[in-house]
Amino acid sequence: MQEGDLYSDFNKSNPNKFRDIQELLADHKSLFRWFSEEVVLDVGCGPGDVTRHVLYPWLPENANKTVLGVDVSPVMKDLGNKKFGHPDVFFETFDVSGKNLAVITEDEKFRDGFTKIFSFHVFHWINDLELAFQNVYKLLKPSGQVLLTFPISRQYQRLYKQMQEKEPWSTILKGAHREIPNYFLNGDATTEFLSIVTKVGFKVVTCKLITTHDEFPSIEALKKLVGSLDIHFNRIPTSMRGQYLEECIEIMRKKNLKELDNGTVVVTEKRITAFMEK
Numbered sequence: 001m002q003e004g005d006l007y008s009d010f011n012k013s014n015p016n017k018f019r020d021i022q023e024l025l026a027d028h029k030s031l032f033r034w035f036s037e038e039v040v041l042d043v044g045c046g047p048g049d050v051t052r053h054v055l056y057p058w059l060p061e062n063a064n065k066t067v068l069g070v071d072v073s074p075v076m077k078d079l080g081n082k083k084f085g086h087p088d089v090f091f092e093t094f095d096v097s098g099k100n101l102a103v104i105t106e107d108e109k110f111r112d113g114f115t116k117i118f119s120f121h122v123f124h125w126i127n128d129l130e131l132a133f134q135n136v137y138k139l140l141k142p143s144g145q146v147l148l149t150f151p152i153s154r155q156y157q158r159l160y161k162q163m164q165e166k167e168p169w170s171t172i173l174k175g176a177h178r179e180i181p182n183y184f185l186n187g188d189a190t191t192e193f194l195s196i197v198t199k200v201g202f203k204v205v206t207c208k209l210i211t212t213h214d215e216f217p218s219i220e221a222l223k224k225l226v227g228s229l230d231i232h233f234n235r236i237p238t239s240m241r242g243q244y245l246e247e248c249i250e251i252m253r254k255k256n257l258k259e260l261d262n263g264t265v266v267v268t269e270k271r272i273t274a275f276m277e278k
């Protein structure tokens with residue numbers, strides 16, 4: 001996702017997005033052990049609005065908190081610092097499935113690792129899940145805790161691939177690389193997930209596969225999400241973006257999108273939510 005502004009725009013226009021993450025945090029509150037010093041990582045923080053306005057205010061008031069939001073997309077660091085900066089909240093560019101942890105650990109605030117690691121709607125973008133979880137494990141302090149959630153169906157990645165197969169998009173997006181990671185394609189997603197994270201060393205406290213019905217206030221709000229998640233969206237001429245998004249919605253209508261009489265749009269997904277410890 002490169003279009004950080006578009007994505008935070010989407011988050012603003014869709015109050016359900018913040019509410020879903022607030023509910024996820026509330027549902028797991030009793031499992032957390034808090035310390036007087038909390039060093040917190042938000043993996044795949046996007047533009048930083050969730051890190052700053054959902055995660056940070058949720059952390060215990062009486063702890064000393066340092067929060068780092070990281071994202072593979074370099075535009076997010078600047079966006080986060082510019083729009084969602086705070087004396088306790090920092091942003092950095094970091095690939096959780098990369099080989100370079102130094103970009104985090106060379107900062108003395110984060111050298112000793114994190115007491116808590118969160119990640120919301122990110123791991124379905126990752127091609128090497130085992131490496132990503134190894135990194136999360138390394139970055140976590142002993143007794144540290146992880147809460148994450150991500151959809152397994154990869155419906156948006158599939159959608160963009162399908163769009164790229166037809167004109168005029170195949171010409172406009174010629175050579176654009178779109179990879180759908182090779183996980184959770186068949187069989188039991190929970191078993192596959194558990195086998196990866198337990199191999200890495202995590203103790204899994206809870207792991208659920210749930211069907212969610214993501215609500216968008218309007219088709220326009222859903223289009224904002226569809227545009228912001230597409231890493232090649234900026235290659236589409238501005239004058240054709242409306243048509244591109246309309247065709248995306250047409251494809252979704254044939255799959256898992258329902259439009260209610262009041263204009264609300266519901267998209268059905270399957271999502272893994274896990275709480276794990278080191």
Ligand SMILES: C[S@@+](CC[C@H](N)C(=O)[O-])C[C@H]1O[C@@H](n2cnc3c(N)ncnc32)[C@H](O)[C@@H]1O
Nearest residue numbers: 001044045046071072073095096097120122125
């Ligand atoms: C759907 S957005 C979620 C943003 C934010 N967590 C939220 O819930 O609003 C997914 C984010 O994951 C980031 N991402 C994808 N692959 C990543 C990777 N390998 N390392 C770090 N971030 C990644 C994307 O750039 C994008 O900003």
